[in-house]
Amino acid sequence: MRYLPLTPDDRRAMLAAIGAGSVDDLFVDVPASARLARPVDLPKHAGEMEVERALRALAARNVPAGEAASFLGAGAYRHFIPAAVDHLIQRGEFLTSYTPYQPEISQGTLQYLFEFQTQVALISGMEIANASLYDGASGAAEAALMARRVTRRAGVIASGGLHPHWRDTVATHLNWSDAALTAAPADPEGKEDLAAMLRDDTACVIVQNPDVFGRVRDLSPLARACQSRGALLIVCVAEVASLGLIAPPGDMGADIFVGEGQGLGPGLNFGGPYLGLFATRERFVRQMPGRIAGETVDADGKRGWVLTLSTREQHIRREKATSNICTNSGLCALAFTIHMALLGEEGFRRLARINHANACRMADRLAAIKGVAVLNDAFFNEVTVRLPVAAAPLVDRLAGQKVFAGVPASRLYPGEAGMENLLISCATETTREDEIEALGRALEGALR
Amino acid sequence: MRYLPLTPDDRRAMLAAIGAGSVDDLFVDVPASARLARPVDLPKHAGEMEVERALRALAARNVPAGEAASFLGAGAYRHFIPAAVDHLIQRGEFLTSYTPYQPEISQGTLQYLFEFQTQVALISGMEIANASLYDGASGAAEAALMARRVTRRAGVIASGGLHPHWRDTVATHLNWSDAALTAAPADPEGKEDLAAMLRDDTACVIVQNPDVFGRVRDLSPLARACQSRGALLIVCVAEVASLGLIAPPGDMGADIFVGEGQGLGPGLNFGGPYLGLFATRERFVRQMPGRIAGETVDADGKRGWVLTLSTREQHIRREKATSNICTNSGLCALAFTIHMALLGEEGFRRLARINHANACRMADRLAAIKGVAVLNDAFFNEVTVRLPVAAAPLVDRLAGQKVFAGVPASRLYPGEAGMENLLISCATETTREDEIEALGRALEGALR
């Protein structure tokens, strides 16, 4: 086996040093009844070429989004990621290191985490950020739990514009406590009045911007309403690229920002690994979940970084920890940090403008189709359209023509009324004009 | 421009520090008549995504060998290269370093070159090796020039089994000196008697094993004949993988070994960059071309490596140098060294056996086709077959069916008589049984 360096000679010599007759002597504590006498019934080891062939055969049974005209978004966004990003994250010193528990030989990881935290704080307009969570959805759940700790209240209100997968993730996490989740109904038309739902025991309101239907809102009024009722406003951003154009949660008055950084970091990956961004006010830091890198000095007085405030965390605080999270999305955070470093102020903002411009073009093209209505007046790179027919079968049909027309709302809201004909479509900087035209033509053809 | 760090502010400040009014003031020495007033007439700079699209569009107009059933060899061989190889050679410390002129901060490069030299010496059965040349063909030319220096004789004899591209490369290099090249006629049947061609002024005989038609020979008799006449025997190996099975040139009595290491290092690359291997006897070292890494100690007495014996080289010896080579195939040598390290004794030899076994299977399948005759009795992974029809148009036709049936001998010997119907076909460890069957069927279909 190419990955196993011990030779039969090594094994013999090592057993001799141990004073054991055979490897099985080392497994004495395993009840005899449970010891397997032979390998389980699975294929034997295989060479690299054979394994690569097997994997390529599986990969070939998929259609990469890049080989279709793809207008899929709804929580996962396809952006162009410069080659330097993937090159750098593959450096062994990043890829094959662990959580930076020994800071003297982990300054590389710690410094980029500190830079990551700064970037997240800057783009979200918040004061401080953590070193990442699994993804945006679980981050929203952590935010709700944190709001409960901060406010000592039980009520959690979820906007009808919150991605239903995020909403359900929050619900799963709250389910085992005495928190009470009130989820507003799905809100494709942007009509909900969350301020009116606030109660005295409301810990937080969770809202998404742009929302799952692509609509952008100024959340400042809601923030003021929350503040006056002592509730925290949690603002979720599923499409982090939107922060280059749209006023950030911090500017609108958010108390907690939760983001999904996948689009500018790890990429699509069929759903994971993704990158949970999390930021809040400085005064809440001791209730914040997740690791944090902080600045300090070494024995020679030189600036350096360490993991800090770990009394919030499970390995110190155990059942009283702010979260059970341990492994997070370190390498995805690195990818994000590198990409953001390449983009910088100018690139990040321009990228957002390009996304929006392409989405405007897409929206106009869709609106020009007979029987198709665009629901959003304000959006970033994604809109919801009402089709004259059910969206899901249409999307399946167009997939055969290598057009991924969008995400049918019914896929996100299975069985829910009023969703059948809605289609959520997204354009990014990767969307070409000819693809928009292909989408338009394909829809026109299918609706004829 | 993403690759240019100087900002307009930087430029202004730097010009001020220099005391120049404008950048054009720095170009004062350029005759005014030759200064271009504006950029040349070519497209303007483009973003990474746009450039990648342009390159992918070009790539899409090719059929990678891996997407066909490919039986192409004849000087370039497709082997499976483990993922670790490409990963490691992309480490910036290897990829973006220069020739190790400052050994204290180039020990990585120098140590692998020393390891490479050792590997080349071991597999070729020679005493010493250099740190690579451009490719095998130019290595053969260097070998001929070296043999002239060593023997002070003018005659160079090239076997009819020497790849015609290598033969022509030797010819081009010898053309401007008083060396006299005698090239034996192409020898698909393996009938030539090189010993009979030896003369008193013969500096060397250049022979290839396996030869361009795939034939393997024991060269010991020829080596003895050369030795008795005071000529050097240069043994070329275009398919380095063959050295895992076939007795090495050193064992057969070669004075100089020239190899093409492409198959186990950089890969196919449509012809380049490739990897010239070069080894010889210790006593000829001062006539050897190319860089050499050697062992020494540092000021603290620790073992280390440097480039050595550079009094042979152009940067010291100028017009009296053994060669004009400067830049060589460093990174390709690294790929080779890593791959050889992974293979080791066991892997290198087994790889050769697999190649040969697959070639036997291919040869048998070809021989089973009516009207097709296999010319080789002894071969490594490549054979020449005589078809009942011209090979070139047939090969072109089968390419449309994604079968690259082999290299028509007429492509290597354009216009030469007796070559039309010969096809040189190769199998490696990457060749699947179903591909051999596809080749057989395709040929049968075409010959029906």
Added chain:
Amino acid sequence: MSTEDPRGPRRPAGAPLPGAGAGASADAGPGGTVSGNRALAIEERLLFEQGEAGRCGVDLPEPANFKPRIGGTERKGAIGLPGLSEPEVVRHFTRLSQKNYAIDAGLFPLGSCTMKHNPRLNEKMARLPGFADLHPLQPESTVQGALGLMAALVDWLKALTGMPAIALPPAAGAQGELCGMMTIRAAHDAGGQDARRRVLVPESAHGTNPATAALCGYHIDPIPANARGRVDVAAMKAKLGPDVAALMLTNPNTCGLFEPDIVEIARAIHDAGAYFYCDGANFNAIVGKVRPADLGIDVMHMNLHKTFSTPHGGGGPGSGPVALAASLAPYAPLPWLVAGPAGLHLQEEATGAASGAIGRLKAFHGQMGMFVRAYTYMLSHGSDGLRQVAEDAVLAANYLLASLKDTLTPAFPGPCMHECLFDDEGLRKYDVSTLDFAKALIDEGFHPMTVYFPLVVHGAMLVEPTETEPRAELDRFIAAVKGLKARLDAGGADRLKTAPHFSPRRRLDETRAARQPVLRWSPPSR
């Protein structure tokens, strides 16, 4: 946010690096360098201290006639992101990487973390566009290969655990625990056993265990270890009762020991109407040798980023699939991977067979990038190779234990499983702590072992070499430990107490970091 450039006044080019700090004076002395660099060890500032307006690492075309339709929500003012070119960014992160230790560079015997070699083939396969470039909501007809890979991974994990169901969604070990404990609570609730709110957790458990149980609304009841580092079975049994929901046990445990009474433990748990949760972080010790189902385990998470070699990446991402007994399988989280008429299908709704599902744990269906790597690893090793993995991992740990048992003080006698545990008893007489010893190992070119975990041992040093270490590297580690011990014997304790000496930074002031938290860069003016 103010509308000025929050980066504040720009640092003059070439000004001394902040990193050089107060200590730079030492560097600049006659024995140091004028730059504060030390040949290949180069100081590097923060990104934010390097940016310049007018510089950018990407070339994006400005859209023509840009007219936003964003309902007047435009961002006001500068964000404050630094502008850097690609060469600077590549250099910045290259230099940062050079300040890290990694498995690729040497032994990383961090106990409980299974820092094994990460095969490069895995990385290559995970990057095939046919996996990496799939949107999670693509029409299912276009992702049958990806779903097929997930199904194959499930099959392998079933065969290796002996359990009938696998939940793939959890993002890491801790989320796997959460998933598993939620299924337990859901099962109890569904069975009218919602009064069961106590969970037994050994004191030696990893912090995620109690933290997870608490998240599920459980009270944690610690159970003690016996003198041999195992669960005190009598004490455990004494704690059983009608309010006990589950036992959470790590096996092999965090002392690196197999629980020999595990079958008896399982029986007692089950007899008490509770479930047996196993933390499978240490599965590497037994993969292919023992099937957890055969030990009476009801639910166990596995860390693909440990046993199955997906890289830790400086702290993540991971993947924590959960193996479930038949009794718990109905509560598995959404989505479910099921075979449908049109091929494999992700069922996203809690309907039909899935109506008991605990719900959704994250936005999408799992860490696909890790699945590809883990499955590649499994195919590479095969059933024979995986079994050898466990054997070699256990052999290596016992070799270290045997070789160091007279140098350091083993917490428990051997044989151990895949990791061996020492306490600080042997160090105390030199007035040297576990931390000092760990830092001294840094200077010797090794990553230290896990220190001060598990908590049941004083000054714990938990050493997990894994199966991918050559014997020569183990021997070098042994020689270094012995050499440091010899140095202590020779009166060199001070050198250890002030270690490390040769790393990019010397010992860092963690107290200061926590007392005066600086958690982000801020412009100097702020």
Added chain:
Amino acid sequence: MSTEDPRGPRRPAGAPLPGAGAGASADAGPGGTVSGNRALAIEERLLFEQGEAGRCGVDLPEPANFKPRIGGTERKGAIGLPGLSEPEVVRHFTRLSQKNYAIDAGLFPLGSCTMKHNPRLNEKMARLPGFADLHPLQPESTVQGALGLMAALVDWLKALTGMPAIALPPAAGAQGELCGMMTIRAAHDAGGQDARRRVLVPESAHGTNPATAALCGYHIDPIPANARGRVDVAAMKAKLGPDVAALMLTNPNTCGLFEPDIVEIARAIHDAGAYFYCDGANFNAIVGKVRPADLGIDVMHMNLHKTFSTPHGGGGPGSGPVALAASLAPYAPLPWLVAGPAGLHLQEEATGAASGAIGRLKAFHGQMGMFVRAYTYMLSHGSDGLRQVAEDAVLAANYLLASLKDTLTPAFPGPCMHECLFDDEGLRKYDVSTLDFAKALIDEGFHPMTVYFPLVVHGAMLVEPTETEPRAELDRFIAAVKGLKARLDAGGADRLKTAPHFSPRRRLDETRAARQPVLRWSPPSR
């Protein structure tokens, strides 16, 4: 070869590293480490000192019923290759890499080498299977995209040089020179001028120039430089005559200066019936600003691995296309890239228009992997970006010259082009050599400049920053040079003479290496 295992007796596992050598005692002292490692700087043995029989880094299936048909030429005995697993191999080369300096890590101002940033996009594009996995002898219908890329590269190089023909085959700069000089000789021979056997080469020329001319059967006649570092035009003219075949001139020259009289030089050469060869290694200074054809140059090679950013890779591979005037184009090497009825075609025979071709320089048609990278680079920069490249490269060099002119002694007054040249005059009074100064820069975290080249200046230091260095890095370099000078002024010459102090190895004994050559590892028994 003997038939025993030539690796000889195996080094006992854990034995001290040979690398630690005699000096290890210093390391093992109280101020050192017991292992000889220094935290992240880890000693690494040779592959051959680590191998074990029974270990292998690949898994290949043994073919069944193996019956060789190789005419009895089987290899006898062991080869002696070491057996290593993948983890060991990855670690070995990772550790080796950590002993290298690189552009990715910092300034690499090696004059004449144009060590600019290597964009990662180039690497990615070169690895597309549509380029990397093409066999050079595939049917041409299956490689039209690759031939198209070559044709596009030719178009760009034509536009940038103003020359009508480009030969792509040469593998590097030196082979480009060979190609160019062969076309000159072929042209003379064809014109009945075969008596022209003298080639004029400035003393400042790179060694490849005279070496190449000699390979073409030419006698080298050196021409001196004037006090301003340029060709002494009068002396050059005096050497012209009917036996002169060509002038080989580097422009900008190896002192980093543009030859202001180049048009006059070209005219004189042509009037004498000779050709004007330009070594284009320094094209980076003028790309997009000046077209060599407009200077009267007949033939010039370019280094794609300099101007066009293909990575040097520790010494290669390179690519050296040659631009040819109409008078020399008929002699371009084979194969020729021509447009045929069925698309682009590689003409391999010296027939038709190609009947004057000098022949073949290497096995196949060129360094395709480098073409892809260079073309990617060109598309990225565009005509505007390439012009900016030259301007910024020249600006950066002049900035260094201006900033250091009072610290080091410039060989010639500015302005310079893309590199600036100092001599050792300013160092002599401290009894410190150019080499000492270079080694001291290593400690400061920089790669030294090119030293002792060109030969026309005493103790030359040739500094080429390139356009991809940020000003801050240039400023740090300036500060380091000034700091070292200050250290000299403060009486610290010894520290420089014993430099480097912090690199993986201290100064190496080159004399010993040449006197007692050890050019390969041999088993200890040998």
